[in-house]
Amino acid sequence: MNESAPNPGDRIPPDELIDALFDGELSPRARREVLGAVRHDARAGADLERTARVLAALRAPPEAPDLTDRILHSADHRRRFVPGRLRRMTKLARAGVVVLALVVMLGVAAGRRAWPEATTLADEQTPLADVNEAFRDDAAAGVGAIRSSVHQVRMSFQAISTADPCVARLEIEAAPPHARMLTAGFVTNPFGIEDERADAPASIRCGAPRIGAGPTIWVGSNPLDPARPAAPDDTP
Amino acid sequence: MLRSEEHKLIREAARGDQEAAASIIRHHQQSLYAYMLRMSGRPDVAEDIVQEAFVRVLTNLDRFDFRYRFSTWLFTIARRLYLNAIAKHRPAYDTDMVGSWKSSAASPEAPVEADEQQEARRDTLQAALLTLPPDQREVVILFHQHDWPIALIARHLDMPEGTVKSHLHRGRKRLRTHIEVAPSSGDALAESLA
Structure with missing residues (x-):
């Protein structure tokens, strides 16, 4: 509240005080003082009075038509209002649904307590878990197979490089099919020795002599005479 | 309520x-x-x-x-x-x-003279209000007609309270000035409100 006010008769109150008066921000005492000061100036008094009358006229409400029915009719088109009787029935129906839900819940709870085995489902693995586990098993089996094949191939190479090719041949032939497939390029002609009889069994080709390799031990048939059986002392 | x-x-x-x-x-x-x-x-x-x-x-x-x-x-x-x-x-x-406003307030029994005075008073007030810029008019109406506090008007119009006060002061001044320069209507207003 603005307590400052001019002394009556000293001077006309400034516009700020007049505005504060109309804004209702003056204390009762300041208000009385401003009004007293204004009375000493006819023009200021007339201005103040005229403003007050205009504002008082503004407060008088104009006659307004009753738009209630129009508004309700219009609103009803956009959102249906429910009559009182129907509204009460809706309330009862809602209460009934709530009571029914409570009864069902209590019944289920009582049933579980009385017959727990009848109301408890057995644990089951979820399909997703099964798929996950199967995938892991398959992956582990695949890795094991690849590891085994690689091991077989390594052993074959080792045999080829360190031992008699025929021994390697035997080892290779003893290897599982997938290992033989991996080493097929070496099996057919491991040392680059040409053999006209390309359709001869690997064991026969394996028996091809190596030049300067000393006595050859034939394994299987004699490549020069397939009718003859291989013999340790049979040199070409 | x-x-x-x-x-x-x-x-x-x-x-x-x-x-x-x-x-x-x-x-x-x-x-x-x-x-x-x-x-x-x-x-x-x-x-x-x-x-x-x-x-x-x-x-x-x-x-x-x-x-x-x-x-x-x-x-x-x-x-x-x-x-x-x-x-x-x-x-x-x-x-x-202003001219288009035909008041629906008058009852058929009311004297024609009183009806005219009432209409003149309202026309004058409305004419004075319409001389204000929309912001000033709205502030004056909300404050003086609906007794809204300045803080509420400021929130409603999304403007600072100082601006609301400024609009209020200028609006009142313009209203007063309008009625001063239209003495006949101003007198009619004063007489009708007396």
Whole structure:
């Protein structure tokens, strides 16, 4: 509240005080003082009075038509209002649904307590878990197979490089099919020795002599005479 | 109407109670109509906006925030509708408003002379209001006609309280000046209010 006010008769109150008066921000005492000061100036008094009358006229409400029915009719088109009787029935129906839900819940709870085995489902693995586990098993089996094949191939190479090719041949032939497939390029002609009889069994080709390799031990048939059986002392 | 009573009516109307909705309308339509009439100067525009504002409010009652005053919400919606209407029909709303206002207040039994005086008084006041810029007019109407506090007006119009006061002071000054330069109407106003 603005307590400052001019002394009556000293001077006309400034516009700020007049505005504060109309804004209702003056204390009762300041208000009385401003009004007293204004009375000493006819023009200021007339201005103040005229403003007050205009504002008082503004407060008088104009006659307004009753738009209630129009508004309700219009609103009803956009959102249906429910009559009182129907509204009460809706309330009862809602209460009934709530009571029914409570009864069902209590019944289920009582049933579980009385017959727990009848109301408890057995644990089951979820399909997703099964798929996950199967995938892991398959992956582990695949890795094991690849590891085994690689091991077989390594052993074959080792045999080829360190031992008699025929021994390697035997080892290779003893290897599982997938290992033989991996080493097929070496099996057919491991040392680059040409053999006209390309359709001869690997064991026969394996028996091809190596030049300067000393006595050859034939394994299987004699490549020069397939009718003859291989013999340790049979040199070409 | 007590605020708790109003909240109860709002809840009931939101649930579809037509009587509650009618009570809300009857309680607020007078002030909203006065607000729109003073702002637009045209009864037909005021009626249309009041109707549309109420319809929008009633169809969205479930969104009402009970922390605020219902009248503030209603007035805000009406104000937006009014601004939209101005934007669409600016020439018609900004001019030719005073002369087009034919008051529906007079009863058939009222003396013709009193009717004319009443109309002259209202025309003068409305003419004075329409000389104000829209912001000043709205501040003056909300403060002096609806007794809204300055802080509430500031929130409603989204402007600082100092600006609201400035609009209020200038608006009053312009109102007074308008009536001074129109002495005949000013005297008529003073006489009719005396």
